[in-house]
Amino acid sequence: MLNCRQAxxxxxxxxxxxxxAGEKLALKLHTxxxxxxxxxxxxxxxxxRIARRY
Amino acid sequence: xxxRHEMSRDGQHAARPELLxxxxxRQMLRFARLQLKDAHLAEDAVQEAxxxxxKYADSFKGQAAYKNWVFAILRNKIADIIRKNQRLIxxxxxxxxxxQDPEALLFNRSGRWHREEMPVRWSSPEASFEDEQxxxxxxxxxxxxxxxxxxxxxxxxxxxxxxxxxxxxLELTVSNLNVLLYRARLRLRECLENKWxxxxxxxx
Numbered sequence: 001m002l003n004c005r006q007a008x009x010x011x012x013x014x015x016x017x018x019x020x021a022g023e024k025l026a027l028k029l030h031t032x033x034x035x036x037x038x039x040x041x042x043x044x045x046x047x048x049r050i051a052r053r054y
Numbered sequence: 055x056x057x058r059h060e061m062s063r064d065g066q067h068a069a070r071p072e073l074l075x076x077x078x079x080r081q082m083l084r085f086a087r088l089q090l091k092d093a094h095l096a097e098d099a100v101q102e103a104x105x106x107x108x109k110y111a112d113s114f115k116g117q118a119a120y121k122n123w124v125f126a127i128l129r130n131k132i133a134d135i136i137r138k139n140q141r142l143i144x145x146x147x148x149x150x151x152x153x154q155d156p157e158a159l160l161f162n163r164s165g166r167w168h169r170e171e172m173p174v175r176w177s178s179p180e181a182s183f184e185d186e187q188x189x190x191x192x193x194x195x196x197x198x199x200x201x202x203x204x205x206x207x208x209x210x211x212x213x214x215x216x217x218x219x220x221x222x223x224l225e226l227t228v229s230n231l232n233v234l235l236y237r238a239r240l241r242l243r244e245c246l247e248n249k250w251x252x253x254x255x256x257x258x
Contacts, residue, residue: 003165012236016217036172051211
């Protein structure tokens with residue numbers, strides 16, 4: 001089971017490479033239970049859009 | 055004060071591309087300084103990129119195409135300078151000091167968020183993109199990233215280089231790059247949340 005640190009690392013990597021099916025499933029299970037990581041996951045694409053709009 | 059350019063009805067610059075160079079130059083300088091950490095080298099790189107781009111200015115139909123072209127030239131200039139100056143390739147030395155490791159501050163020993171550091175939901179971020187104060191905050195957060203993290207973040211997200219290109223140009227391993235990008239995103243996210251989302255008196 002992923003902890004928050006591992007989950008956010010994986011979320012960050014998902015911005016740079018496609019995740020494997022097992023990684024996606026592990027993330028899904030973690031974010032179902034963790035509101036903070038769910039918010040983090042939604043904010044990563046926003047940070048990317050901010051940088052692109054810079 | 056930068057020169058104001060005439061704007062057309064849809065907000066696009068009506069001026070010819072080469073007339074935009076003062077505004078562009080400022081953006082390019084910020085980027086080059088972030089990448090090179092040397093004002094003189096940055097100035098030289100921007101100057102050369104603008105001169106190179108001006109030769110072909112007539113062949114561009116709009117500002118976006120011209121800007122992309124200029125930044126592509128600047129990117130190559132910066133890459134050349136980085137290759138020539140081995141001291142700048144020290145990006146691969148990640149360092150192990152506390153300053154470089156935001157995870158220790160954000161997560162507890164079992165890898166869970168510290169209660170007060172847990173991300174909150176952001177409200178309508180796109181609505182702030184037209185707000186100058188928002189960009190002041192973003193630049194503040196960007197400037198306060200450790201140099202290596204700011205550099206790779208902007209190469210990845212602003213110039214839109216692929217990870218493999220960044221690794222090749224900065225002689226980084228993929229795992230080192232992943233760590234730098236992860237830490238940059240963690241810090242930027244936290245800074246934006248604290249300075250922008252949680253500031254009750256902030257106009258944005």
